[in-house]
Amino acid sequence: MKKRYREEDDCLNCGTRLEGKYCHSCGQENLHLKEHFGHVLTHAVLDYFHFDHQFIHTLKPLLFEPGRLTSEYVAGRRARFLHPVRMYIFISIVYFLLAFSNNNHVVKVNREGHQITTGQTNVADNTIEYTEDNTSYTVYLTDEEKQKIKKAIKSTFKPSKDSSNIGEISDNQFEDAFLSIFTDRADQIDYDNYQEYLRDQSKLPKSQQDGFWNRYIIKKYITWQNDGVNSQKLFTEGVKHNVPKMMFLLLPLFALILKFAFWRNRKYYVEHLIFSFHFHCFIFLLFICVILLKMVLPVSWTLGIELIELIIITWYIYRAFRTFYQRSRFRVISKMIGVSLMYLVVFCLSITLVAVLTALTSV
Numbered sequence: 001m002k003k004r005y006r007e008e009d010d011c012l013n014c015g016t017r018l019e020g021k022y023c024h025s026c027g028q029e030n031l032h033l034k035e036h037f038g039h040v041l042t043h044a045v046l047d048y049f050h051f052d053h054q055f056i057h058t059l060k061p062l063l064f065e066p067g068r069l070t071s072e073y074v075a076g077r078r079a080r081f082l083h084p085v086r087m088y089i090f091i092s093i094v095y096f097l098l099a100f101s102n103n104n105h106v107v108k109v110n111r112e113g114h115q116i117t118t119g120q121t122n123v124a125d126n127t128i129e130y131t132e133d134n135t136s137y138t139v140y141l142t143d144e145e146k147q148k149i150k151k152a153i154k155s156t157f158k159p160s161k162d163s164s165n166i167g168e169i170s171d172n173q174f175e176d177a178f179l180s181i182f183t184d185r186a187d188q189i190d191y192d193n194y195q196e197y198l199r200d201q202s203k204l205p206k207s208q209q210d211g212f213w214n215r216y217i218i219k220k221y222i223t224w225q226n227d228g229v230n231s232q233k234l235f236t237e238g239v240k241h242n243v244p245k246m247m248f249l250l251l252p253l254f255a256l257i258l259k260f261a262f263w264r265n266r267k268y269y270v271e272h273l274i275f276s277f278h279f280h281c282f283i284f285l286l287f288i289c290v291i292l293l294k295m296v297l298p299v300s301w302t303l304g305i306e307l308i309e310l311i312i313i314t315w316y317i318y319r320a321f322r323t324f325y326q327r328s329r330f331r332v333i334s335k336m337i338g339v340s341l342m343y344l345v346v347f348c349l350s351i352t353l354v355a356v357l358t359a360l361t362s363v
């Protein structure tokens with residue numbers, strides 16, 4: 001976008017005499033003040049996101065020259081590139097908006113399991129939502145059937161055309177596994193409400209009553225059990241809200257893993273951190289492309305797309321390590337394996353912690 005510069009050589013901000021388009025004292029650009037609204041608005045957007053020449057200069061090495069962007073940035077050649085943190089924030093926002101958007105194909109089924117309509121819908125209170133293979137099923141229940149279902153989140157439930165009674169569902173529930181993490185009483189809890197549990201506890205000697213922690217977990221469990229549909233929604237929305245925060249916190253952890261893996265390179269921690277930001281920016285851009293491809297390509301292509309995605313990520317990590325850390329092929333491959341395993345462990349622990357904290361705070 002062409003910019004309109006002033007002919008005068010004085011800085012309007014601090015009064016310093018200029019020797020170029022920018023003030024060497026305060027850094028303000030010597031732009032003309034009288035601009036039409038469209039120019040001002042467009043310039044503000046481009047300036048905020050740095051989506052002018054910086055975006056193009058950053059995107060090319062980020063996507064097609066793994067490791068070079070970080071090397072250039074660490075070497076001090078930064079003016080033509082986007083700041084890693086700002087770039088990560090923008091790309092991650094776009095990715096999570098796409099990943100968590102409610103664009104699933106919704107299928108309503110009646111009590112006999114026959115399809116009656118398709119499309120997006122607002123779910124009523126007396127329904128259960130179930131999603132598998134990117135398809136969301138909305139199952140309508142009678143009040144009697146709703147009372148029969150004591151635990152709402154069913155890890156193996158799927159409506160079937162032969163099913164005549166939705167109340168007849170297997171007891172393979174997620175809640176039992178979740179509760180067993182915190183207490184050994186998962187198979188002993190069968191209360192209609194928390195007050196009934198408290199009355200049962202009051203009949204026991206104090207030495208046999210549950211402590212504060214068990215009371216808290218059981219209260220959450222009973223709430224989840226008796227208000228399953230709403231609790232499931234709260235849990236799902238809570239996880240969606242917390243995962244982006246978790247990913248942002250994973251960036252310094254990934255940099256720490258790199259610090260230990262490549263400690264002989266004697267790089268500063270901040271250099272590994274910049275590499276971490278750039279690497280995750282590429283990963284999110286790749287995921288965005290994959291999501292868009294899955295929207296337009298047949299479902300049968302999914303496996304092939306994911307295989308190509310894995311190959312691209314493997315190649316990118318190898319080339320980025322080779323370029324930025326300057327190690328031999330054998331050392332890079334061994335470091336790739338070690339870093340990937342460590343990162344996988346940290347990621348699994350983090351996502352588990354997010355799920356547990358979300359369940360404890362949102363339900």
